[in-house]
Amino acid sequence: MDEKQHKLSRRRLIAGGATAGVALPLVHQFVPHNGAHRALEGAEAATDHSEHGAAQALHGGGNAGPTFRMGATVDHGANGFNPTEILRDFDWGKTTRLASGRVLREWTLVAGDREIEVAPGVKYPAWTYNGRVPGPTLRCREGELLRIRFVNASEHPHTIHFHGLHPAEMDGVPGMGAGLVPSGGETTYSFDAEPFGVHLYHCHAGPLAEHIARGLYGAFIVDPKQGRADADEQVMVMNGFNTNFDAEGNQVYAVNTVAFHYVNEPIAVERATPVRIYLVNVLEYDPINSFHIHANFFDYYPTGTRLEPSEFTDTVVQGQAQRGILELEFPYDGDYMFHAHKTEFAELGWMGLFRVGGDNLQDASKKAAYCDVAELEERPA
Numbered sequence: 001m002d003e004k005q006h007k008l009s010r011r012r013l014i015a016g017g018a019t020a021g022v023a024l025p026l027v028h029q030f031v032p033h034n035g036a037h038r039a040l041e042g043a044e045a046a047t048d049h050s051e052h053g054a055a056q057a058l059h060g061g062g063n064a065g066p067t068f069r070m071g072a073t074v075d076h077g078a079n080g081f082n083p084t085e086i087l088r089d090f091d092w093g094k095t096t097r098l099a100s101g102r103v104l105r106e107w108t109l110v111a112g113d114r115e116i117e118v119a120p121g122v123k124y125p126a127w128t129y130n131g132r133v134p135g136p137t138l139r140c141r142e143g144e145l146l147r148i149r150f151v152n153a154s155e156h157p158h159t160i161h162f163h164g165l166h167p168a169e170m171d172g173v174p175g176m177g178a179g180l181v182p183s184g185g186e187t188t189y190s191f192d193a194e195p196f197g198v199h200l201y202h203c204h205a206g207p208l209a210e211h212i213a214r215g216l217y218g219a220f221i222v223d224p225k226q227g228r229a230d231a232d233e234q235v236m237v238m239n240g241f242n243t244n245f246d247a248e249g250n251q252v253y254a255v256n257t258v259a260f261h262y263v264n265e266p267i268a269v270e271r272a273t274p275v276r277i278y279l280v281n282v283l284e285y286d287p288i289n290s291f292h293i294h295a296n297f298f299d300y301y302p303t304g305t306r307l308e309p310s311e312f313t314d315t316v317v318q319g320q321a322q323r324g325i326l327e328l329e330f331p332y333d334g335d336y337m338f339h340a341h342k343t344e345f346a347e348l349g350w351m352g353l354f355r356v357g358g359d360n361l362q363d364a365s366k367k368a369a370y371c372d373v374a375e376l377e378e379r380p381a
């Protein structure tokens with residue numbers, strides 16, 4: 001394709017949401033091959049705001065700047081959820097003690113249809129659990145009895161399929177137990193909380209790929225009986241949006257739905273303090289996803305089902321429905337990127353920053369102190 005055509009396509013991706021409410025009519029293959037992103041709206045904004053430091057300057061998207069407009073953010077109010085809140089929002093449900101002494105933990109999940117903004121100006125007609133994507137992070141403790149009332153307020157039939165150990169009739173798939181729950185219908189899933197680990201739930205109606213891709217999924221965490229050590233706990237659901245509905249890859253990638261959200265609002269963490277990330281990959285239409293942290297390493301517990309880590313690394317790869325727990329501490333203050341090390345995904349939104357130790361490194365004078373080499377003394381070689 002020629003450059004003009006190329007640029008037009010990219011512009012449609014970036015600004016297309018201005019036409020709002022409809023899927024973006026762009027051709028997927030234009031996206032991954034656009035290595036040298038031109039000085040579109042985004043790059044200009046990044047240049048304008050360069051004095052604000054790393055959050056803007058380190059953005060993906062090639063030399064000229066980001067893929068999406070920098071400085072712009074989505075309307076979290078209209079979306080009805082904010083990824084900064086989703087990050088540390090664990091839904092423990094409502095508990096009662098049964099006569100046997102056992103804990104019964106209950107939730108209600110309501111499926112619905114809702115347009116959400118997944119990148120600045122990019123609207124997507126999502127299907128949601130409890131009005132958000134990802135759905136609520138359901139959290140419980142090993143051995144409890146769980147009961148999930150599912151109400152289908154969407155116009156389409158859906159289910160909830162949980163990963164975990166349970167009888168076939170509680171599996172949330174068509175043709176078994178309650179099977180497909182029609183629009184306006186409801187059912188209740190009930191099973192034991194096992195095994196401990198980080199799991200997920202998602203709709204299992206067909207066509208399955210679309211029912212997942214539209215947003216019907218969430219993290220499901222079962223704590224070990226003895227609990228886990230104190231940490232700054234976070235949940236990251238890696239997802240994407242096939243905004244042109246061709247079922248070939250995605251045009252927007254993210255953790256917790258909104259492209260570049262944690263670049264615009266870095267995740268504040270304390271130095272030398274344990275951080276535990278429950279990482280889940282639900283990405284549809286792409287075979288793999290990954291998580292990479294800069295300038296640090298983490299202990300990795302695949303599926304979180306063992307108490308000893310399998311690996312000490314800075315990068316982990318997950319296929320769809322793979323998940324795990326990452327434990328790490330940040331030894332130094334500053335801003336540290338994390339992103340898919342499938343760099344195509346990073347440039348299309350799957351990127352964020354941890355901000356360690358507050359805003360001190362965003363002070364422009366401090367930055368100049370170590371960036372400016374002009375005043376260094378000359379010395380003989």
Ligand SMILES: [Cu+2]
Nearest residue numbers: 158203205211
């Ligand atoms: Cu569904």
